[in-house]
C-alpha cells in the first residue's frame with residue numbers, strides 16, 4: 001500500500017527479520033496468514049500456562065501443569081521392554097514420579113542427580129493412584145528458577161511451528177514495535193482506562209493469568225477497539241464521500257401527505273412520524289440521502305415509505321419502491337393503491353411478468369412522468385425502464401438485493417436519494433458493521449391495539465392436536481398459515497413436502513378452505529391463491545417460507561410452523577410476525593420433530609419468551625455466530641482478528657461515534673489526531689479508507 005507512514009515500516013517488513021524465523025517457518029506461517037511482523041503482533045495467545053511455584057503436587061488440580069521444587073530420591077531403570085524410566089522425587093509433602101520413555105540415561109543422571117534439589121515443571125496426572133509427570137517440560141537447578149516465567153503464553157499454532165518459536169518471534173516483534181501516536185479520543189480512552197497501543201500489545205502477549213485472556217481485559221479491549229475503530233472510520237469515510245455527492249433538494253408542500261393521512265383509518269405512531277420527519281429532512285437537503293429504515297415486524301414501514309415517496313411526488317419528482325419478490329411487490333401495490341388514489345397519485349407495478357403492450361404503455365407513462373410511484377421487483381433495473389425524474393428509490397429488504405443493485409437503481413435518476421427498509425432485526429453490532437455507512441431511522445414502536453401473540457411449543461408427535469385445534473379455529477371463522485419445514489438444499493423437495501402436507505390437511509379440514517403456495521408455482525397461480533386468502537375465501541394457507549417477509553393479512557391470527565427447530569430465530573420471528581398484525585388475539589404453534597438438543601430448545605424457548613425482534617436477534621447471534629445470522633457470503637462482514645462482534649456491540653457503537661465525530665471536525669484527517677488515525681488505517685490495512693482519503 002503506497003503512502004504508508006515510515007513509523008510503521010518495522011511492522012510491515014519481512015518476517016525472516018525476526019528472531020528464530022527462517023524460510024521454512026516463514027512458509028509455514030503463511031497458512032494462518034501471518035506474513036509480516038504486524039500479523040504476529042495481532043496473533044494473541046489463546047491460553048496461558050501458570051508456572052508459579054507450588055509447594056507440592058498434592059492439592060494441585062490434576063491433570064494439570066505443576067511447578068514444584070523436589071529432591072531426587074531414586075532412579076529406576078525400565079522394568080521391561082516398553083516400560084519407562086522412572087525417577088522418584090519428593091516435594092514438600094509427597095513423593096511422585098518423573099517418567100521418561102527412551103531417555104538418554106547419562107543425560108538424566110546429569111540433570112537429576114540423586115539427593116539434589118531441582119525445580120521441575122510439567123503436566124502431572126494420576127497413574128495407579130500415584131502422581132506422575134511424564135517428560136517434564138523444564139528441569140532447572142534452584143538458582144536458575146527465575147528463568148521460568150510465572151505465566152507462559154500459549155499461541156495458536158500451525159503445522160511446523162512450535163510454541164517456543166511463536167513466543168520468541170512475538171517477543172522480538174514486540175521489541176521492534178514503535179510507540180504510535182494515539183488515535184483514540186482521549187476521553188474515551190480515559191473512561192475505559194485503556195493502556196497505550198504498544199503497552200496493550202505487550203500486556204496482551206504476556207498474560208498474567210487467565211483473566212488477562214478475557215476480551216474484557218483492558219489490553220485486549222483496547223486492541224479490539226482499534227480494529228472496530230479502523231473499520232468504522234472506513235465506513236464513516238464512505239458515508240462522508242457519499243454525502244459529498246451532490247444531491248437535489250426535494251421539498252414537497254405536504255398536500256398529498258395530508259390527503260393520505262386524512263384517508264387513513266388510523267393515526268401514525270410517534271415512531272412513524274419521527275422516521276418520516278427524518279427522511280423528509282434528508283430529501284429537502286441538497287445532499288444525497290442514504291438512509292436505513294429499520295423496524296421490527298409489523299411496525300408499519302410501508303406507510304413511512306409511502307409518505308417519503310409522496311413528498312417526492314409533491315415536488316414533481318418520481319419514486320420507485322423495489323420489493324424482493326413479486327408477491328411482495330403486488331402486496332405493496334394493493335396496500336398502496338387506495339391511498340395513492342386518495343391523494344390522486346398514479347401508482348403502477350412493474351414486474352418480470354409485464355410484457356408486450358401493457359409494458360410499453362407503462363414505460364411510456366413513466367417516461368412522460370405520468371406515473372408518480374412505480375412499485376416492482378428487480379425488473380425495475382431493466383435498461384429500458386426510463387423515468388422522467390426519479391428522485392427517490394425505496395428498497396425493501398436489502399439483504400436480498402445486495403448493495404450493488406441498490407446502486408444500479410440509484411443510477412437511474414440524477415442524484416437519487418436512497419431509503420433501504422429492513423425488517424430483519426439484526427443485532428446492533430452487526431448492523432453497525434454492515435450498514436455503518438448509512439444513517440438510521442428506527443421504528444421502535446408498534447401500532448397500538450396489537451395483542452401479544454401466544455406462542456406454544458408442540459412436539460410433532462402431537463400433530464393431531466394441532467390439526468384439531470386448527471379445525472376448531474377455522475370453524476370459528478379464523479384464518480391461519482401453515483409453514484412447512486425448511487429444506488435448505490432443495491426448493492423442489494420443499495415444494496413437494498408442502499404439497500403433501502396441503503393434500504393431507506385439505507383431506508381433514510375440507511376442500512374449499514385450504515390453499516397452497518410455494519416458490520415453484522407459476523406467479524399467476526401464486527397471486528390467485530394470495531388473493532383468495534386475503535379475501536378470506538381460503539382460511540388456511542399452506543406455504544413454504546415464501547411468506548417469510550412482508551406478507552400482510554391482518555385477519556390471519558394463527559401460525560403453525562412445522563420443523564420449527566430448523567429455522568433461524570430471526571426467520572421464525574419474521575414468520576411469526578405474519579400474525580398479530582390486527583386487533584385479534586393470535587397464536588403461534590412451533591412444531592418440532594424429534595428430541596431437541598439443548599441449544600435448539602433454548603432457541604425455541606426464547607421465541608416463547610419474547611416478541612422483541614432485537615432481543616431475539618441478539619440471542620440468535622450468541623447461539624449461532626455472526627456468519628450464520630447473516631449468511632456468511634452475503635454478510636460482507638469484516639474479519640476481525642481480535643474484536644468479537646458478538647460480545648462487543650457497545651464498543652462498536654462507541655467506535656462509530658468516535659469516527660464520525662473526528663471526521664466532522666477534521667474531514668481530511670490533518671489534525672494531530674487525524675494523522676494518528678491515518679496511521680491506524682494503514683496499520684489495519686483499510687485500503688478503501690486510504691483510497692477515499694486520497695480522493696477526497
Ligand SMILES: Nc1ncnc2c1ncn2[C@@H]1O[C@H](COP(=O)(O)OP(=O)(O)OP(=O)(O)O)[C@@H](O)[C@H]1O
Nearest residue numbers: 266267268269297298299300301302423447550552
Ligand atoms: N400507525 C398505525 N396504526 C395502526 N395500524 C398501522 C399503523 N401503521 C401501519 N399499520 C398497519 O400495520 C400493518 C403492518 O404494517 P406494514 O405492513 O407496513 O408493516 P411492516 O413494518 O412492513 O412489517 P413487516 O416487515 O412485518 O412486513 C398493516 O396492516 C398496516 O396497515
